[in-house]
Amino acid sequence: MAELTYREAVAAGIAQEMRRDPSVVFLGEDVGGAGGVFKTTAGLLEEFGPDRVVDTPISEQAILGAAMGAAMTGLRPIAEIMFADFFAVCWDFVANEIAKSRYMTDGMVGCPLVIRSGNGAGLRFGAQHSQSIENWAMAVPGVKVVAPSTPKDLIGLMAASVRDPDPVLLFEHKALYPSKGEVPEGEIVDELGKARVLREGSDATVVALALMVPRALEAADRLAAEGIHLTVIDLRSLVPLDTATILRSVAQTSRLFTVEENPRLCGWGAEICSIVSEEAFWDLDGPIVRITTPHLPLASAPNLEDLALPDADRIAATIKAALG
Amino acid sequence: MPVSGAPYGAHQIVLPEPFDESLKDAPIDLETRIEMFRKQHQIRQLEKRLYTLFLEGLVRGTSHQSMGMEATSAAFGAALRPDDYSFNTYRGHGHTVARGVPPEPIIAELLGKATGLVGGKGGSMHLTSVEHGMMGSYAIIGAHLCIANGAAWSAKLRGTDQVAVAFFGDGATNIGAFHEAVNYAANYRLGTIFVCENNLYMEYTPIAEVTPVTHPAADRAPAYGLDAAIVDGNDADAVYLAARTAIERARTGGGPSIIEAKTYRHGGHSRADPGKYRPDPEVEAWLEHDPIPMYHQRLLDLGVGEDRLTAIIQEVAAEIDRAAEAAKSAPEPPAEALWTNVWANGGSQWRN
Ligand SMILES: Cc1ncc(C[n+]2csc(CCOP(=O)(O)OP(=O)(O)O)c2C)c(N)n1
Ligand SMILES: [Mg+2]
Numbered sequence: 001m002a003e004l005t006y007r008e009a010v011a012a013g014i015a016q017e018m019r020r021d022p023s024v025v026f027l028g029e030d031v032g033g034a035g036g037v038f039k040t041t042a043g044l045l046e047e048f049g050p051d052r053v054v055d056t057p058i059s060e061q062a063i064l065g066a067a068m069g070a071a072m073t074g075l076r077p078i079a080e081i082m083f084a085d086f087f088a089v090c091w092d093f094v095a096n097e098i099a100k101s102r103y104m105t106d107g108m109v110g111c112p113l114v115i116r117s118g119n120g121a122g123l124r125f126g127a128q129h130s131q132s133i134e135n136w137a138m139a140v141p142g143v144k145v146v147a148p149s150t151p152k153d154l155i156g157l158m159a160a161s162v163r164d165p166d167p168v169l170l171f172e173h174k175a176l177y178p179s180k181g182e183v184p185e186g187e188i189v190d191e192l193g194k195a196r197v198l199r200e201g202s203d204a205t206v207v208a209l210a211l212m213v214p215r216a217l218e219a220a221d222r223l224a225a226e227g228i229h230l231t232v233i234d235l236r237s238l239v240p241l242d243t244a245t246i247l248r249s250v251a252q253t254s255r256l257f258t259v260e261e262n263p264r265l266c267g268w269g270a271e272i273c274s275i276v277s278e279e280a281f282w283d284l285d286g287p288i289v290r291i292t293t294p295h296l297p298l299a300s301a302p303n304l305e306d307l308a309l310p311d312a313d314r315i316a317a318t319i320k321a322a323l324g
Numbered sequence: 325m326p327v328s329g330a331p332y333g334a335h336q337i338v339l340p341e342p343f344d345e346s347l348k349d350a351p352i353d354l355e356t357r358i359e360m361f362r363k364q365h366q367i368r369q370l371e372k373r374l375y376t377l378f379l380e381g382l383v384r385g386t387s388h389q390s391m392g393m394e395a396t397s398a399a400f401g402a403a404l405r406p407d408d409y410s411f412n413t414y415r416g417h418g419h420t421v422a423r424g425v426p427p428e429p430i431i432a433e434l435l436g437k438a439t440g441l442v443g444g445k446g447g448s449m450h451l452t453s454v455e456h457g458m459m460g461s462y463a464i465i466g467a468h469l470c471i472a473n474g475a476a477w478s479a480k481l482r483g484t485d486q487v488a489v490a491f492f493g494d495g496a497t498n499i500g501a502f503h504e505a506v507n508y509a510a511n512y513r514l515g516t517i518f519v520c521e522n523n524l525y526m527e528y529t530p531i532a533e534v535t536p537v538t539h540p541a542a543d544r545a546p547a548y549g550l551d552a553a554i555v556d557g558n559d560a561d562a563v564y565l566a567a568r569t570a571i572e573r574a575r576t577g578g579g580p581s582i583i584e585a586k587t588y589r590h591g592g593h594s595r596a597d598p599g600k601y602r603p604d605p606e607v608e609a610w611l612e613h614d615p616i617p618m619y620h621q622r623l624l625d626l627g628v629g630e631d632r633l634t635a636i637i638q639e640v641a642a643e644i645d646r647a648a649e650a651a652k653s654a655p656e657p658p659a660e661a662l663w664t665n666v667w668a669n670g671g672s673q674w675r676n
Contacts, residue, residue: 034528034601057498057534058465058526089464089499124385124436126447128463265674295674296666300447301436302384303656 001184007177009151010040010116013158014078016187018048021076024162027054027063028080037082038118038177060086064093064115071113072101076162084119084133084171091136098167099142114161114168119147120211120261121293121309122175126300132261132293134209135268137169138238144192145238147171149213151181153236156190164192173210193240197249201229204255204323207246207272209235212259212310219315228323238268246272247280254285257319259310264295289322291315336532337606338524340558340586340613347561348622356402360560361623361633363398364616365640367418370427373644374417374434378595382652383434387448388415392558392590395615396521397422399563400489403571409459409475409488411468414449416461419491423456428647437654444657445665459488466501468492469518473505476514476574487515487574495526497540503548506582510548515574517567520584521557527593528601542584550582557585558615561622588613 035042121130161168208216258269401422412419433440462468472490520541537543542552570581588610592599666672
């Protein structure tokens with residue numbers, strides 16, 4: 001076991017796959033010589049050289065286009081889109097090209113690639129550099145979407161994503177980069193589409209993702225002190241979605257809460273809500289409650305940003321009020 | 325492989341060319357020059373103060389400074405008419421000051437205060453002041469070049485002769501939006517002025533490592549049927565002359581211009597970056613090629629008294645002191661501000 005930061009886990013995950021498979025290549029802005037603007041990819045250029053670790057121009061469309069073309073023809077690219085907000089300038093490649101190629105060609109052309117990106121708020125970067133866009137991604141048929149919350153999951157899901165024959169968007173949470181966690185020695189390979197139950201309690205199920213996971217855990221700790229016991233599930237993967245784990249837990253607790261950083265409308269929790277009400281309605285003892293960032297752009301002022309995102313206080317208070 | 329074909333990591337050191345002394349005799353009236361002198365000091369002193377506030381832990385989020393790059397903003401600030409439009413990037417403190425925005429709301433914005441230029445909602449990267457013609461700071465590279473075209477088009481349809489300036493960096497010339505914007509403006513002869521402040525670096529990567537031409541903006545101009553001016557971006561007079569020509573062309577229906585201003589940032593890309601990837605001799609040469617002392621000397625050579633220049637510097641310093649104190653003691657935005665101004669009715673409601 002070694003303790004790694006979430007930041008270090010990015011490079012560790014990429015390096016693990018690049019060592020294993022010479023067809024894995026990595027490209028993005030400032031990722032090589034500079035080691036990434038969040039210093040997530042330090043050391044990769046030195047180890048794998050400029051043929052496999054490419055510093056690109058500021059050309060997001062060219063980055064994703066090149067990743068797609070390379071994936072179509074035998075490479076396993078990992079592309080970085082520095083801030084998830086920048087997906088908006090190259091969304092054609094995600095939504096129309098990469099996601100659709102296998103289906104449009106009736107299985108002839110696949111795109112085994114990973115696009116990893118810094119997602120989410122907490123750094124006071126304002127409306128154009130703080131968005132949680134996992135719900136945009138999950139709205140596109142044909143791409144898989146994962147969002148790890150710990151260093152170990154980051155490495156394992158990175159490996160699973162690289163090895164997956166289909167395109168995966170991997171969202172790293174920018175505010176988690178300094179966080180630390182134990183990482184076992186040796187190769188780590190996880191599985192896409194598996195949620196993880198982090199603690200079990202019989203009063204309600206709380207499903208969270210990425211930065212919302214530690215916050216949900218903190219809320220669960222506080223409520224436990226008050227005699228309210230929560231099951232907390234780290235969703236980890238939005239597509240494929242581990243509905244079985246959620247439904248199993250709801251069958252036990254009879255109450256469900258989602259904790260989402262994405263803005264309210266059409267956030268991922270809405271889909272979970274819809275599935276649980278369709279498939280487990282009679283298991284529920286009360287309404288499903290979504291705890292989300294309001295449907296607002298994000299402000300840069302620290303107090304306004306903090307008010308917008310669900311925090312442990314809001315999570316605990318909402319759950320307590322709803323459970324009555 | 326770097327696209328330029330140079331061996332990886334072989335930084336081509338780019339040194340400044342000496343200041344063009346003959347610009348002393350350029351046809352620029354003295355009061356305009358004094359204005360550019362003042363604006364350069366306003367920007368430099370504001371940036372220095374913001375840096376101190378950052379070191380005190382008061383500036384949160386990110387910010388991108390323009391120490392060393394003041395001359396281009398100042399020259400355009402002096403050359404534009406108050407009703408002209410300007411659009412800039414996240415590195416926009418200087419462009420904001422140059423349009424006449426006072427320092428207090430700028431500092432307050434970076435401190436996340438209620439009295440900030442945009443109420444604490446935007447921060448360093450989104451300074452905007454429509455009353456000053458400063459139509460915003462844009463943090464997604466390339467967007468505002470296209471948006472500036474819209475402002476130029478609107479001026480044309482409304483029959484005003486306002487121009488629209490878009491400031492951007494060398495790195496921005498590699499995004500599709502740059503090429504779309506320039507082609508669009510050229511095709512419709514819009515009064516857009518594209519000002520590339522080439523400071524040789526994107527964030528940390530030298531522009532030369534990812535661009536196969538030497539002048540990332542100017543060398544692309546011929547592809548769109550445009551001539552480009554390449555100027556010393558650290559010489560306010562050089563920039564002013566190019567700005568005047570481009571503005572005149574835009575006002576009179578002559579279409580867009582591209583100006584590439586060669587410059588260098590004294591600090592790193594953003595406040596957290598010490599800029600260590602830049603070779604020492606390059607940094608040293610550009611620190612020598614500082615727009616501010618050069619301009620000071622030029623004004624002395626033109627017969628302006630040292631006492632007048634010193635007085636300006638002191639006025640600016642006093643203004644910044646006042647502004648910083650006021651910004652520091654201002655309250656943070658009220659919680660209700662979270663819910664305001666998503667819609668034109670001032671609110672954010674999306675359901676009944
Ligand atoms: C579409 C997009 N891609 C990437 C970024 C991240 N980014 C911010 S500044 C920057 C470098 C810009 O370099 P340049 O255009 O030379 O401007 P400078 O910062 O040097 O003024 C990058 C890559 C961004 N903001 N938007
Ligand atoms: Mg630059």
